[in-house]
Each structure stands twice: as structure tokens, then as C-alpha cells.
Amino acid sequence: MEHAERRAAFDALAGYIRARGIRDTQARRKVLAVALDLPGHFEAEQVLYLLRERGARVGKATVYRTLPLLVDSGILQEVRFDTKRVHYKFALGRSKQDQLICRRCGRIIEFESADVTALRSRIAAEHRFHVVSHRFQLSGLCHTCATNCPLGPS
Amino acid sequence: MEHAERRAAFDALAGYIRARGIRDTQARRKVLAVALDLPGHFEAEQVLYLLRERGARVGKATVYRTLPLLVDSGILQEVRFDTKRVHYKFALGRSKQDQLICRRCGRIIEFESADVTALRSRIAAEHRFHVVSHRFQLSGLCHTCATNCPLGPS
DNA sequence: ATGCTTGCAAAACGTTTGCACAGGG
């Protein structure tokens, strides 16, 4: 995570807090700081763990209450792979929001395609729907796994 | 649910059971029968509830064990809207598998588009990925809700 | 000072599992 991105994230949080008229607390900034240090996709539990590791006294409930705030402010994005838990990723200024998910090794390949955006607009228009966001996930086997096991997932 | 579709569903289950060499039990048929009577998208809990309502003595565990079987046999399809629970829908011979989800009223508009299929293949090829299934969901406001509240979801 | 936020623990939730019994082959 580069300095510029961190800066943008904290700015976004500050702006969000001001706009919503909610309080600027240390807990919220600490959760954000830790979230920015986690790699790719992470879960609430990892945020909590890293907070503890750094000696920050932030409760589990606060983490669970803050992450949706960070999503709402546009800093993070929810990514849902399974029903077990919610995953998050840094979203500010990142455009790759669609995924290829390997059923065997679990690898997640993110991609971006102008065609997806175009298609999304076209379909929305056809149904007179006002699109705010979309999810496009392709599930199957990545090249490596497909080569090792041509028969597909067990 | 028309008679022909019910018939096809039970045939599919029978074929699946034969192919896998697993047992043809009453519980599995009862779960299917009830699933076919549930509207659009439903959850495990609704299956259980309707079974109880009809006096069928089928345990919760059996429902949770059978639904994935019905998915695997191609009769049902998993649909994931939120992380809370898994939703299911009848899938046999139905081609509409993509959705427009209204954030305000919760309405789900299913659609089908050859372009989605084509795009999916193209993207998979670009990444040398072997696609098995995909998910394409557009979230926003349906025409009715957008008209009533132009500012978007609260 | 006021009341939004927090932390803790306990509850809630959908789902899974251990086990003895039932029932299909």
C-alpha cells in the first residue's frame, strides 16, 4: 500500500465522517489503518488479529461495526465468495472488481473489462433499471488446475 | 410448477441417484417435492417449515444434506444474495440465471443474455481459465423505486 | 454535560457434526 493510497483512504474516512455527522474516533482510524496493511482479500477476524498483535485495544464488535462503515465510505468493498464469512478488499481507485475463482485451488484472479461495463449498462437500460453496482464472478478451474486435473472438481 | 416440470425434476433425481449409486430414500423425495412447491427463491428453513406443515417427519440435518444433492443433480441452483444464508431456485430447463436486484424493495428480476455467455467465454479464454459457472448480478434501483425516490438508497 | 461509541460477554443465526437407530439394497 503506497503512501498516496493510505492518505486517500484516511481522507475518504474523514470526509465520510463529516458528511454523516458521526464521530471521529480512534477506533475507526485504527481499524482503517490495519485494514490497509492487510493483503488482497481479508476478513474481519484478520483485522481483529492484527489489531491485537499491534497492541491496539479494539473490541471485536467495533471491528464488525466499523467495516461496513468503511464499505459505505467507498474505501473498502465487500467480496462474497462463500456464505461462511464476508471478505473485504481495498477499493479506492481500484477498477478491477470482477473475479475468476478457481474451485480447486481457491485462487482468485481479478480482472477488469470495459465490455462488462458496457453490457451492464445495456442490460440495465433494457429493464429500465438504475444500476449502482454489479458482481461478475466466473467459477471454474484456473489453467494450472485444469492441466493437472482435466476431469474437473471432484 | 407444472406437471411436466415436476416430472422432469423427479426423473432427474432418480437418474442422479442411480448414477451416483446412492440410495433412493423417502426423505430425499420429500425434500424435492416440497422444494418444487416453494416459490421463486427459497431457503433451507422454508423447506423445513413446509415439510413440518405437511406432517413429514424429516429432520433439519437431512434438509441441509439433501439440498446440495439437488443442486448437484442440476434440479436446483444456489443463488447468493447475501452472506447470511443460501438461497435456492428451481433450475431445470430454466435459462435465466442472472439477476437485477433492487436495493430498496428487494425485488429480483431475472434475465438472460447471450452477450453474458459470450463475454464469459471471451474473458475465460483470455485468462486461460476453464469456466464452469458464473454469477452476474446488477444491484441498484428498479424502475418503480427509482421513480419514487430519485436520490437512491438511504 | 450530552449522548454517540466502545468493549465485553452473551446471544443469535444458519449450518454442520456425532451418534445411535431406521430403512434401503
Place this chain on the structure above:
DNA sequence: CCCTGTGCAAACGTTTTGCAAGCAT
């Protein structure tokens, strides 16, 4: 008969909530 499949209840792991205390405004 054997062994898979079932039902019950208890376990599970993530997320939510009730409440008293803490801290931003």
C-alpha cells in the same frame, strides 16, 4: 443382513446485540 442415510441434539464459527462505561463534541 449390512451399511448408507436419518433424526435428534449438541457443536460450530461468524456476526449481532444488551449494557455499563468511555470519550468526542
